[in-house]
Structure formats: C-alpha cells, structure tokens
Amino acid sequence: xxxxxxxxxxxxxxVHALVLQGWEYEWESLSHRISLLQVQVNxxxxxxxxLIGGSxxxxxxxxxxxxxxxxxxxxxxxxxxxxxxQGTWTIGPDASGTSTLTTAAPDGCGDQMAVYLNGFGIDxxxxxxADYPADYDPSLGYTSNxxxxxxxxxxxxxxxxSVDVKAxxxxxxxxxxxxxxxxxxxQTGVSADVLFVCFQGDxxxxxxxxNVDYPWNPPFxxxxxxxxxxxxxxxxxxxxxxxxxxxxxGFDLQAMFTDVDGSSTGDYLRSYGVELTGSDDGxxxxxxxxTAQITNSSLIEYGDEAASFAADYTRIGVRGATTATATAExxxxxxxxxxxxxxx
Numbered sequence: 293x294x295x296x297x298x299x300x301x302x303x304x305x306x307v308h309a310l311v312l313q314g315w316e317y318e319w320e321s322l323s324h325r326i327s328l329l330q331v332q333v334n335x336x337x338x339x340x341x342x343l344i345g346g347s348x349x350x351x352x353x354x355x356x357x358x359x360x361x362x363x364x365x366x367x368x369x370x371x372x373x374x375x376x377x378q379g380t381w382t383i384g385p386d387a388s389g390t391s392t393l394t395t396a397a398p399d400g401c402g403d404q405m406a407v408y409l410n411g412f413g414i415d416x417x418x419x420x421x422a423d424y425p426a427d428y429d430p431s432l433g434y435t436s437n438x439x440x441x442x443x444x445x446x447x448x449x450x451x452x453x454s455v456d457v458k459a460x461x462x463x464x465x466x467x468x469x470x471x472x473x474x475x476x477x478x479q480t481g482v483s484a485d486v487l488f489v490c491f492q493g494d495x496x497x498x499x500x501x502x503n504v505d506y507p508w509n510p511p512f513x514x515x516x517x518x519x520x521x522x523x524x525x526x527x528x529x530x531x532x533x534x535x536x537x538x539x540x541x542g543f544d545l546q547a548m549f550t551d552v553d554g555s556s557t558g559d560y561l562r563s564y565g566v567e568l569t570g571s572d573d574g575x576x577x578x579x580x581x582x583t584a585q586i587t588n589s590s591l592i593e594y595g596d597e598a599a600s601f602a603a604d605y606t607r608i609g610v611r612g613a614t615t616a617t618a619t620a621e622x623x624x625x626x627x628x629x630x631x632x633x634x635x636x
Contacts, residue, residue, distance in 0.1 A: 303612060304371030309487060310335055310633075311539040312410045313617060314363035316565025316585065317343050319356050320623075323560035323590035324349055325471075327433030330628060332411025332485050333364045335376065337635075339620065340411065342628040345560075346432045349626045361621040363567055366636045367537040368614040373398040373490040375453055376410070380483040382418060385476055388460040393486055397453045401490035406606050407446040407455050408539035411485030414439065414461060418481040428474040435471070435558035437462035438586055440544035442604070446488055457484045462546070464558025466594065487539070493610035494527040497541070500582045503600035508552070508593060515562075515587040518601055523579040526609035535613040536572040538580075542604040545586040551595040559588045559597070566603050572615065578607050 312333040324345025332340040339362055348354035375395045383389030417431030424430070444456035459482040465472035502518035526536050543566045549559045563585050570580015584601035588594075616636035624631070 306368040306370045306612065307372045307374065308366055308368045309374040310337070311365045311367050311408050311487060313365050314567030316361045316563065316567055318359045318563035319345060320359060321356050322348070323562035323588050324356065325433035325560060326414060326436050327416050327431060328414065330413040337633045339631050339633055341624060341631060344433070344626055357623050358626060359623050361619065363617060363619050364633060366616045369491050369537065369608065369610050370612045371492050373400040375488045376485065378485045379457070380481060382479050382481055383459060383461065384479040387462050388458055390456055390458045392454055392456050393484065394452050394454040395488065397448055397451050398490065401448060401453065404491055404493065405446040405448060406489045406495050406608055407443055407541065408487045408489065409441055409443055409484065409541055410487045412441045413483035415481035418479055420479050421477060424477045425470065425474045428470040430474065430478065434463040434475055434478060435466040435560055437464045437548060437558050438546040441484060442542035443486065453488045455486055457486065459484065466558050466560065489608060491608055491610055493608060495606055495608050496524050496526055497604065497606050498522055498524045499602060499604050501602040502584065506597040506599065508596045510593040511591045513589050513593055515589045517583050517585040518599065519581055519583045521581040523577055524605065524607040526576045526607055534574055534576060534611050536578050536607045536609045537613050537615050538578050538605050538607045540568065540603060541606050544602040545584065546600045547586045547588065548598045549595055557594060559594055560590065562587045562589045566601060576609065
C-alpha cells in the first residue's frame with residue numbers, strides 16, 4: 293500500500309528547454325539601414341545572430357561593428373513536452389504578412405498549450421518583382437519606422453501543432469532617391485522560430501508597452517531606453533500551481549520621425565531591442581520589467597523621433613517549474629554569426 297501511495301504522489305519528470313528572454317543590437321559608430329537582422333536561440337545552447345546595415349557596414353563604402361546582447365532562460369517544467377517549428381516567408385509591398393508554422397505534436401500534448409517566439413529574422417536581399425527598380429540593390433536594405441512579430445494562439449489538430457505568425461516591416465523613405473523609389477515595391481524575407489509548450493497547469497498573458505519622445509539635438513541625440521515594470525498573476529489555486537516561467541509571444545518596435553521640414557520619414561537606426569528581466573515569487577506571481585529601444589542617435593540625424601514599443605508575454609504556472617537565466621554579449625563580424633551561449 294505504501295508503494296502505491298508513493299507512486300501516486302511521484303513528481304513528473306522535469307523537462308527542459310531554452311527560451312529567448314531578450315535581445316538588443318547596437319552599431320558601434322553610426323546608424324544604418326536594415327539589410328539583415330537575425331536573432332534566434334537554439335536548443336543546442338547556441339544562438340544564431342546576424343546584422344548588416346548596408347554598404348557602410350560591409351566595407352563596400354565603410355565599416356562598423358555590431359554589438360549584441362542576448363538574454364535567455366533554461367526553463368524546467370515537470371511533465372511538459374516541447375516542440376519547435378521554423379519558417380521563412382516573403383512579405384511586401386504590404387508592410388505585414390502572416391505564415392502558419394507547423395510541427396508534429398509530441399507525446400503528452402493535450403488541451404493545455406502555449407507557444408513562445410524563440411527567434412525572428414529580416415533579410416532584404418531576396419528576389420524582387422518585375423516592377424522593382426533596376427538601379428537599387430535590395431540587399432543594401434532600407435531606412436525604417438520599425439518592425440514587429442506577433443504569434444497567434446497554438447492549435448492542435450490531427451497530431452500536428454500549428455500557430456499563425458505575423459511579421460511587419462515598416463520601410464520608409466529618407467535621403468536616398470534610388471532607395472526611396474524602391475521601397476514601394478520592396479519584397480522582404482522574414483523568418484520565425486517558435487517553441488510549443490504542452491503542460492499541465494495554468495497560463496496567463498500580459499501586454500506591456502511604453503513610449504518616449506526624443507527632441508532633435510544633433511549630433512548623437514541622447515536617447516535613453518524605455519522601461520516598463522509589470523506583473524503577471526497566475527492562478528495559484530488551479531492544479532496547485534506555485535511556480536511560473538515566462539517567455540515572449542511577440543513585440544512591436546516603432547519609430548516615427550519628423551524631419552526638420554515637418555515631413556514624416558523613416559531613418560537610419562542606431563540600436564533596437566526588447567529585453568525582459570524579472571522573476572517568479574514561487575507563490576503565483578511573476579514580477580519584472582521590459583526595456584526596449586529603437587534609436588537613430590548618430591553623427592547625422594534628420595529630426596525628432598517618437599519611439600514606442602509593445603511586448604506580449606505568457607506565464608506558464610506549474611508546481612515545481614524552474615527558471616535559470618543567462619546573458620551573452622559581445623561583438624561579431626558584420627553578417628551572420630553563431631555564438632555559444634553561456635551556462636545559466
């Protein structure tokens with residue numbers, strides 16, 4: 293009888309996965325177009341990164357150095373099952389486009405599911421339509437008003453997990469006539485990496501936002517990041533849930549620029565990122581903050597900036613869940629790079 297009681301009360305095996313918690317890129321010297329941007333946490337304890345800002349970063353007309361910071365968490369959830377899905381698609385000339393990512397559902401996947409955004413990418417150097425101007429190379433990228441990724445709710449059908457992913461790139465004109473003429477026709481390659489989580493517990497979401505105005509004060513206008521505190525309160529009574537893990541389900545970075553002549557424009561960007569910090573209290577509440585930035589501080593600036601962000605998060609509550617976080621930061625050569633993540 294004692295053996296039966298102990299077996300019935302045994303804790304399910306804790307299963308682990310790596311979850312993207314935050315990212316930030318900043319050019320060392322100047323602001324630039326966006327040609328390539330990649331941020332992705334891999335389950336083999338590496339990260340796939342990438343940044344190109346046009347010909348003034350690659351050495352064709354100039355050079356610059358990308359500085360990165362990446363936060364991730366090793367989450368452990370008793371009785372959970374994880375599955376990944378990746379996808380690439382093309383959007384444009386419309387600013388937004390949606391793709392459905394699918395993968396086989398792991399054993400043990402039922403009604404309780406969540407999905408996290410574990411990576412995203414932008415690549416302007418993709419094939420263009422016949423009406424794209426011949427005098428501009430799309431791989432040079434474009435000036436911008438920001439970009440966004442958003443996940444829909446996870447679905448399970450016929451043994452397959454799926455989620456809709458919406459990507460948005462807001463190209464906007466600035467001081468290059470050939471680039472400005474190409475933007476209305478631009479096709480952009482985008483990508484996403486998602487992590488499905490199947491669990492027995494509860495889940496709550498939160499939307500966090502912030503904004504700031506940067507009055508024009510060139511050169512190198514002071515542009516401090518936006519920080520917004522928030523909490524996610526779980527259902528502490530459901531299934532006896534006390535511990536929670538948190539990951540992102542989307543973000544939106546916007547930068548609206550007003551030129552000195554009063555016109556609305558895009559601009560070259562110096563830095564961008566969305567970073568999460570915080571912890572769970574072990575009693576059903578996660579508390580922390582989001583810090584975000586999208587800036588154009590540089591030797592050459594074209595006017596005022598109104599910056600804003602929104603970020604979506606989901607807290608999964610399961611008794612015995614754990615989170616261990618770590619940060620990787622440094623520089624890499626312009627282009628794609630793979631880094632080894634430090635142990636949390």
